[in-house]
Amino acid sequence: MSERRRGGYHRHRYTIGLPEGATDLPSGVALPLESNIVFMNGISFSKGCYIGQELTARTHHTGVVRKRLMPVRLGSSFTTANLEEGAPLQTQGGKPAGKHRSGLGDLGLSLVRTAHAKEELTVKSRDNKEVALKASVPEWWPEDAKVLN
Template identity: 55%
Template sequence: ISVWPLNHPSQGTNLHLYSPLGIPEGVKDLPPGVALPLESNLAFMNGISFTKGCYIGQELTARTHHMGVIRKRLLPVTFPGPLPPAGVPEGADILTQAGKRAGKFRAGGGELGIALLRLAHLHEPLCIPLEGHRVELRAATPEWWPKGAAK
């Protein structure tokens, strides 16, 4: 599956393979103690069992899954315009054009990245305020997600 052109592979990483698909890789995409399994799309990849075992956070994860309310998810993002020379810093706030907080940029390289975004803002114009100007970004729902997952 190819969601976006893979023009800018990062050296030493698989960012150019995983980011366009919204698949997290490593601690930059899944910060320990911060990332939640359902927001990280692990259930879509069969990375969570709801029928066996005991693990830290199991009750919260199972309750959230069965209630069906997940407000934020990791999504692939692209930067259609020019980027600052230093790139976009990990953890940068993502805002709507109206200035509302929409999420956090997790990691990226070149025109590709992955971000934790509120699904309510998925189809709005988004930006990251950097160095006195706004860097535009676009998010998209990966094709491999189950239908209705971005609601």
């Protein structure tokens, strides 16, 4: 696949909030429910055993997922190349709001606290500048998941 086509694919993926690979879903860090794997039918709650099943099932049945992997768009002329993977997100008031995962250009994926998902967020760039960031709710999510705190 050409570099241009690959870039178009990843931009589309980030626009719709679709994670792929170890950068978006780091091993030992990414939880299936926070990563929206359940929305893609990647988890069965009726069969099989897997590592992390107990935590995943308990979280699913309580119905409380406090963070979600969401598509984000950077403000200004910054690109995600200026951001570190795992860079902390903050609210305008300085409260922790999540962590940046990956991106291309002005689009990316971040693990966002659902309580702050509708707010304008900030992240520090590699050169310590504050960058505005806006999360969005993907259209393909189930309706009940689109209602965020």
